[in-house]
Amino acid sequence: xxxxxxxxxxxxxxxxxxxxxxxxxxxxxxxxxxxxxxxxxxxxxxxxxxxxxxxxxxxxxxxxxxxxxxxxxxxxxxxxxxxxxxxxxxxxxxxxxxxxxxxxxxxxxxxxxxxxxxxx
Numbered sequence: 001x002x003x004x005x006x007x008x009x010x011x012x013x014x015x016x017x018x019x020x021x022x023x024x025x026x027x028x029x030x031x032x033x034x035x036x037x038x039x040x041x042x043x044x045x046x047x048x049x050x051x052x053x054x055x056x057x058x059x060x061x062x063x064x065x066x067x068x069x070x071x072x073x074x075x076x077x078x079x080x081x082x083x084x085x086x087x088x089x090x091x092x093x094x095x096x097x098x099x100x101x102x103x104x105x106x107x108x109x110x111x112x113x114x115x116x117x118x119x120x
Contacts, residue, residue: 058075061075
């Protein structure tokens with residue numbers, strides 16, 4: 001998403017309204033971005049190594065820091081909930097008459113909302 005990242009960085013740099021905007025930037029490999037995007041110097045790039053567990057934990061840690069909230073579950077707990085959801089996704093799709101292999105973003109969002117409601 002280089003275009004979107006560039007827009008966000010531009011807003012942060014040139015807009016008084018967005019000067020305190022916080023960004024979490026990921027790449028699959030540490031420092032790989034330097035080969036392609038020299039303008040990211042000074043940004044804190046987080047490596048996820050194409051591992052969903054690492055990505056979840058890093059996003060959780062970033063959200064915890066940025067929000068200041070103390071009630072955010074730990075990364076392992078969030079990732080375990082994600083795995084539980086993924087395990088139940090085929091059943092949810094069957095119940096909703098959706099194809100688990102052909103979910104649009106809207107359908108996936110709906111399945112997540114349905115699952116969260118079921119969790120109470």
